[in-house]
Amino acid sequence: MIRIGTRNSPLAIWQAEFVAKQLQEYCNQDTTIVPYITEGDKKLETSLAWKGGKGLFIKDIQKALKNNEADIAVHSMKDVPVEQNTDFLLPAILERDSPYDVLISKKYNSLDDLPERGVIGTSSFRRSGQLLYRYPNFTIKLLRGNINTRINKCMQGEYDAIILAKAGIDRMQMGNYVKQVLSEKICLPAIGQGAIGIECLQKNDRIVEILQQLNHQPTRICVEAERTFNGYLGGNCHSPVACFATLEENDNQIMMRAVVTDPQDKQLIECYRKKKEPIIITATSQSIVQQLVQTKLAEKNDYIVCFSERIAHYAHQHEFNNLHIISKATHSSLAAKLVELNQKLSNY
Template sequence: MSNLLPPALTTLNIATRQSPLALWQAEHIRDRLLALYPDMTINLLKIVTKGDKILDTPLAKIGGKGLFVKELEEALYDKQADIAVHSLKDVPMQLPAGLVLGVYCTRAAPTDAFVSNTYAHIDELPQGAIVGTASLRRQCQIKAYRPDLQIKTLRGNVGTRLGKLDAGDYDAIILATSGLQRIELDARIRSELDIDMCLPAVGQGALAIECREDDAQILSLLAPLNDNKARIRLIAERALNRHLQGGCQVPIAAFAVLQMANASSVNANNDIANDDNGTILWLRGRVGSEDGSQLLKADKRITLSGTQDEQETQANQLGIEVADQLLNKGAGDILAAIYQTT
């Protein structure tokens, strides 16, 4: 516990979207900061983003998930807000000039959740069943696993998506496990997709805090919330995506874990490497075609050494090297074809 605020910093404004999940995330960060600085006044600046307004078009066709953060970043520029809280998987790989991810929080469940009112597992779906998702990453991996399934676009906040499932529009839908858990809808999760079948999105399950790069007071205030081990893993994932010139809404998956040197395997769905005591950084990446006919896979392990900054540099380089493996296998052609159709 600490009540030592930076000089002249007694009020903090957090920019957030207005969806129930986004508000949970902002309130979670607010509460963690209040536990550290109980005398601080913290306000939520609730913003409706373009991504929240356009619900009838696939994200890939209207600019990707960056549409969920642009207005929040404008609030940072205008100094209406001091920080913005994001689900990291929604944050573009290139940040606007002058802004930085000041904090990578401890990661929650990285998996995708199978949600259905009739079936308990994706393997139970009948031939031709309709599955809803807004993610090309999920679509390509599910189609690679079950080519017979029909994938239909599903947009909106969690409640809206569940409502469409309950109305009978879909046989099953796929959502982020962590999002359902955060808003206490765990009961809707019938099973979690095995990571070997459906590798997560870059940064899935992690929260990040964006702020102005030159705001030393805010960066100092936020420092206790940073999870250095999670940061290393997430830097590797984002470096892979960045090197592929991928956005947030492309069929690119990446997942990094930290292992002990003698670890023979990872139960990825339980993310056993989340004990984060290991020094072996293992990064897996995938790129797939929308119809699942091609699914390229690559991975590499490295032993981390040195200071935190040095390890972050090593993680960044690992992301580049795994991305290069994918490019050598033809990922560039797959992504170019997708960009031509969006």
């Protein structure tokens, strides 16, 4: 009998039951579900960014693993901190469901339909940063609670609309509330969004071997690439960071798009990496181009997005020919990190 530790929320219980079915069907293992009210569940009225981050959802369940109260833990991968305790392993990441976000509203059918100063409910800096970049007059209002609670608050008029993960809505069979699926061009997904991870103690060889049978390797490759990105930037619940990776061409090539936003200044920068193809680098200052020249991080055929004609002229002088000029300004320090990141992503 395998004991499955999980949060005691409707969505978390659904995910645990799904894993139980997978273990029965593919591994011939009987299971029992052990629910926990985690520290994160106890702090539903404040932003987790100031209470310890989404890691609060998993610490109590990890403690149960160490205390031999549970054999495995089921998590939403977007809640799993990048820096893992070496006592634990993630032998299985299940096939990813939809990674996208959705708009839920009682009155409005899309973001474009909302009033200019519409009130949007979300607790995510990633979502609010991307929305404010495109809709700078929106008002972002904190939204916490389980899916049912959040939707009820919206239907009762506390918000003009709220943003939730499509995977959770689908799993809870609440798709009738969805008014718009937000494409990655509007709101790039969170690291690991839509994927379920199964954790256990590293020393538990029998459980590790069983769980590895459930692992979906294409999803794992993409989620680990996204988590590498987040770890490189030092991303956590405080960080308005998004990253989404996909496998292309018979799973032989990975495409990654990443976004870092500044919700306060309503600015956004992006980077792309496609293995064996030129990278796209955001250059917000002449110093960024200088870094490219001095460190040889960029090649002559890479695409350089320049934030002024002066920067573009400087880049052209150094034989960077694939230039694109845009007028939006942003933080050069974040852009510099993305320049460095492109080198790291080239390993994928």
